[in-house]
Amino acid sequence: MRKLDLLILFFILTIALLFRLYKINIPLADFHSWRQVDTAAVSRNFVKNGIDMFHPIYDDLSNVQSGFNNPNGYRMVEFPIYNAIVAVLYKTFPVFPLEIWGRLTSIIFSMIVISIIYYLLLKESSRISAIIASITYAIFPFFVFFSRVILPETTAMAFTMMAIFFFYLNVEHKTKGVLSIIYYLLSSILFACALLIKPTIIFYLLPILVLFYRKYKLSLIKKFDFYLYFLITFIPLIYWRTYIKNFPEGIPVSDWLFTSVNTSQGLKSIMFRPSFFRWIFFERINNLILGGYLSLFFVLGVISKQKKYLSLSFLFSALAYIFVFQGGNLQHEYYQTLILPVLAIMIGLGVSFVFEHKKNFINSFFTSILVFSLFIFSFYFSYYKVADYYQYSQELVQEANIINSLTQPDDKIVTDRTGDTTLLYLANRRGAPSIFKDPMDLKKLGYKYLITSNEGQIKTMENDFEIIFENEKFTLFHL
Numbered sequence: 001m002r003k004l005d006l007l008i009l010f011f012i013l014t015i016a017l018l019f020r021l022y023k024i025n026i027p028l029a030d031f032h033s034w035r036q037v038d039t040a041a042v043s044r045n046f047v048k049n050g051i052d053m054f055h056p057i058y059d060d061l062s063n064v065q066s067g068f069n070n071p072n073g074y075r076m077v078e079f080p081i082y083n084a085i086v087a088v089l090y091k092t093f094p095v096f097p098l099e100i101w102g103r104l105t106s107i108i109f110s111m112i113v114i115s116i117i118y119y120l121l122l123k124e125s126s127r128i129s130a131i132i133a134s135i136t137y138a139i140f141p142f143f144v145f146f147s148r149v150i151l152p153e154t155t156a157m158a159f160t161m162m163a164i165f166f167f168y169l170n171v172e173h174k175t176k177g178v179l180s181i182i183y184y185l186l187s188s189i190l191f192a193c194a195l196l197i198k199p200t201i202i203f204y205l206l207p208i209l210v211l212f213y214r215k216y217k218l219s220l221i222k223k224f225d226f227y228l229y230f231l232i233t234f235i236p237l238i239y240w241r242t243y244i245k246n247f248p249e250g251i252p253v254s255d256w257l258f259t260s261v262n263t264s265q266g267l268k269s270i271m272f273r274p275s276f277f278r279w280i281f282f283e284r285i286n287n288l289i290l291g292g293y294l295s296l297f298f299v300l301g302v303i304s305k306q307k308k309y310l311s312l313s314f315l316f317s318a319l320a321y322i323f324v325f326q327g328g329n330l331q332h333e334y335y336q337t338l339i340l341p342v343l344a345i346m347i348g349l350g351v352s353f354v355f356e357h358k359k360n361f362i363n364s365f366f367t368s369i370l371v372f373s374l375f376i377f378s379f380y381f382s383y384y385k386v387a388d389y390y391q392y393s394q395e396l397v398q399e400a401n402i403i404n405s406l407t408q409p410d411d412k413i414v415t416d417r418t419g420d421t422t423l424l425y426l427a428n429r430r431g432a433p434s435i436f437k438d439p440m441d442l443k444k445l446g447y448k449y450l451i452t453s454n455e456g457q458i459k460t461m462e463n464d465f466e467i468i469f470e471n472e473k474f475t476l477f478h479l
Contacts, residue, residue: 008131009118013111016138020107020148023390027397028099028150029422031389032334036150037425039083040102042075044428046087047098054243056080059424061412062432065252071445073430074250079196079240082152102150109158110147113341114138116161120168121345124310126352132297133348137340140379141386142289146337153337156198161341163191164207171215184225188232195237200325200338203317205233210313257328270330279330280322288385289336289343291378297350297371298343304353311345318342399451399474400426406468406476407449414442414450414479416457423451439465443479450477 023030028037041058049057057073082105090101114134121130137143147154163186169175170183191208194201208229212220220226244251260267270276286295306312318339322329329335351371358364403413404427413431415423421433431447439450439461450465452458453474461477469476 005118005122005127005130008127009115009134012118012131012134012138013114015135016111016114016144017107019139019144020103020110022144024100024103024148025097026390027392027426029392029396029426030149031145031391032149032151032332033392033422034420035332035334036102037422038075039152040086040099040150041421041425042080042083043086043090043102044098044425045073046080046084047090051084051087053080053084056083058421059430060421060433061430062434062436063249064419064432064434064436066249067253068249069445070249072249074247076244076247076250077252078152078156078198079236081193081197082155085155086150099150103148106150106154107148109155110137112158113147113154113161116165117341117344117348119165120310121348123168123172124306124308125349126356128355129345129348129352131348132351133344136294136347137344140289140291140294141383142333142336143340143344145386145389146334146340149334151334151337152197153334156194156201157338157341159190159194159197160201160204163187163194164204164211166190167208167211171211184229185232188229191233192236195233196240198338199237199241200321200328203321203324204314205230206317206320207310207313210308210310214308257325257331260327261331271326276326276330280326284329284333284336285339285343288333288382289340290347291380291382293374293381294347294378296374297347297354300350300353301346301348302350304349306349311349314342314345395473396423397426399423400428402469403427403429403449403451403476411448412446414439414447416450416452416454439477439479447479450479451475452477 028040030036038058038060042056045057046052056075058075059073061070061073063069086098086102086105089105090096090098093101096104114137117137118130118134121133137147165187166183167187170180170187175183187208191205194204212226212229216223216226256262256267259271260269286292290298301311302315321338325335354361354367354371358367361367400423403423407413407427407429409428411429413424413427413429414435415431415433416435417423417433419434424431424433432442435442435450435452435457437445442450449468450461451474452461458475462475465477465479467475468478
């Protein structure tokens, strides 16, 4: 990379950082808070109890997520690398609250993603494609929001991109000796970490396969280092997934992520249904993420001729991820975090294609203005939808403060949030995010307080349990 590229990248990263600092200090009650607080709770318990990577715990002690009572609050999903990083940063530099460190960690990793997108497109395509792709990832509202939330997806994506980056250096620079071994090991170890953080990142092994093919062609099947790479990559994941089977109470039910979505009528299959394609490709990707007009450049990027097909391997990885995890991608917006780099790359290639063929259009100046205008309109339409993601309930925060002031830190709390642990996290209490048993049974299990806004629940309990606090919004019972 030349000094000009470093200067351009520095400018883009500065803009990306400024965009991501927007409302960084708001309470952890914004969009998808129910998932964010589960992640943040693991970090907070690491701070309280010490970092035990093999026994991550969170605030939910109920049977809501796994179907089994979880008195220890085990959280056996991703290997808690992201959670541990947040905890270490907070303990080392306690100048910010834990939630800000969680968001800053995601922001830092998102900037790594931006940097590698720029580098790869600079090498594989052109400076224009590198700039456009990086700016798209840096400033577009959906990209910004989901690369500053307290979730492990951006961290997993950054580890993946770093793995691809180091292997790219190994292949394209034709390194030999110790440096080649270092790049190789760094790549395989980083990808192993990415899989531990988020196993769904597995589809991005396709770019690694493409790079192996570049290096060895068809003789790769005879190369020991080809097989060793995947051994290093998969052994930690296999060990972790085998290990967590010892804690079934800490493993949320997840079979539905492949084929179904939760509705008011229960689970409904959406496997390759027309509604799946409409919601994912039109409503979610086209309208929400790309703001409508950027889809033009995305399509151009897909169909434009590529020299070495590395960029297309990213596209096929993203499509495989979407089609395998149809339920998860349709149910939750944050699942699209793993395809955001691919969308940015294709948009960069599409815009580059337009400028490379500007002589075929009416006027090159008009073309530039049109491209710029489409980006502005797309940004606006996406922002119009994503702006609400930063909103949160002030009443929920006040409710949490009341619980915190009227209960002790070790008291177990029951809320009627139908599985949403946001209130528990904001109150800094552990317990159950749902009234999953009769109040008397909950009392026997050691729960001390129950908070509800359900009038029917209040009437059935007010004669048998002491009311500690009540207002027009909710009632706090002592069990």
